[in-house]
Amino acid sequence: MVVTLFNLENSRAFRVHWLACELDIPIQSRNYERMGGKKAVPEMAKDSGYKLGKSPCIQDGDIQVVESANCMLYLVERYGPESGFIPSPPNFAQRTKVIGWMDFAETIMTHALAIIYAQWFAEDQKEAVKNITEKASANVQKDLDEIESALESTGGPFVCGSQITAADLALAFSCEYVLSKEVGTKGHPTNWPKIHQWLRTLEARPAYQKALKEGPKYDFCFLKNEGKL
Ligand SMILES: N[C@@H](CCC(=O)N[C@@H](CS)C(=O)NCC(=O)O)C(=O)O
Incomplete structure (x- = not known):
């Protein structure tokens, strides 16, 4: 099926x-x-x-x-229960880390949406958009700092350590989006070097590229935007 x-x-x-x-x-x-x-x-x-x-x-x-x-x-x-993408019980230590990051990607990391919605729905209120962008940008940047420090503390190359997990796939979309579109990250092109390296490692994977080829338009891939794919 x-x-x-x-x-x-x-x-x-x-x-x-x-x-x-x-x-x-x-x-x-x-x-x-x-x-x-x-x-x-x-x-x-x-x-x-x-x-x-x-x-x-x-x-x-x-x-x-x-x-x-x-x-x-x-x-x-x-x-793929044996794949390790989401470790199964009784490996609770790794499982909660992976699911924790997946939740982080879809809860805390949606700070960027405040900026997008302000731009979309209040485009005639320039001062309000500017204020919301400034305030929400600080949060977007803190979220990225958290991922940067996880890549540092686990030693990488993936967010939970040496093995790729669903946490990487969940977070990668959120990071690609805010960094490639500069949502809350404008003016900081060289911050988060570990995130930039990690994203390019992920984007080089055959499965990532297969999805890119079969799926609809996806504008946030750094390697593609840099002409390397
Ligand atoms: N929390 C949901 C969010 C789903 C969502 O908002 N998807 C957006 C695209 S990223 C969408 O479908 N937007 C189309 C629309 O609202 O018309 C998830 O993680 O799947």
């Missing part, structure tokens, strides 16, 4: 597609565009049956899975 991924351009769905490629799960990527770079085209909600119209959403037989972290957990538990 082929898993279907409702895959919106430039979105968190990239995490899920990339993980499926890492685990060699046959996946059908149904690719969708955003309207004017913002909301998803309405066909995506109609096709996926997920009324909220968000991506990622996967359909596996009669099972629908939403939320990127949940989709990742589902794929690992169902198709």
Whole structure:
């Protein structure tokens, strides 16, 4: 059976597609565009049956899975429990680290959204946008500092140490987004050197590149933007 991924351009769905490629799960990527770079085209909600119209959403037989972290957990538990991408119990020490970072990517690290929403929805209120951007940028930068220091303390090359995990895939999207689009990171191109190195290591993986090739438009890949892919 082929898993279907409702895959919106430039979105968190990239995490899920990339993980499926890492685990060699046959996946059908149904690719969708955003309207004017913002909301998803309405066909995506109609096709996926997920009324909220968000991506990622996967359909596996009669099972629908939403939320990127949940989709990742589902794929690992169902198709790659021994893969180490999310360590299974009783390896609680590593498991909680990995899931902790996956949660971090989708909770704390969404500080950047405050900036994006201010830009999208209050574009005529320049002073307010400037204030929100300044305040939220400090938080975006602290989030990156936290990842930078994890890469330092574990010795890398991955965020939880020597083995790649779902934590890397979840965090990579968040980092690629804020760094490549300069959301909250403008004026700091050389900060977070370990993150920059880690992202390029991840982007060089065959599974990352397979997802890039099969999926919809994805503008946040540094190696591609630097003409190295
Ligand atoms: N917490 C959710 C967020 C899902 C989400 O907001 N997806 C965005 C793309 S990154 C989306 O589908 N936006 C399209 C829209 O709102 O029309 C997850 O991790 O999957």
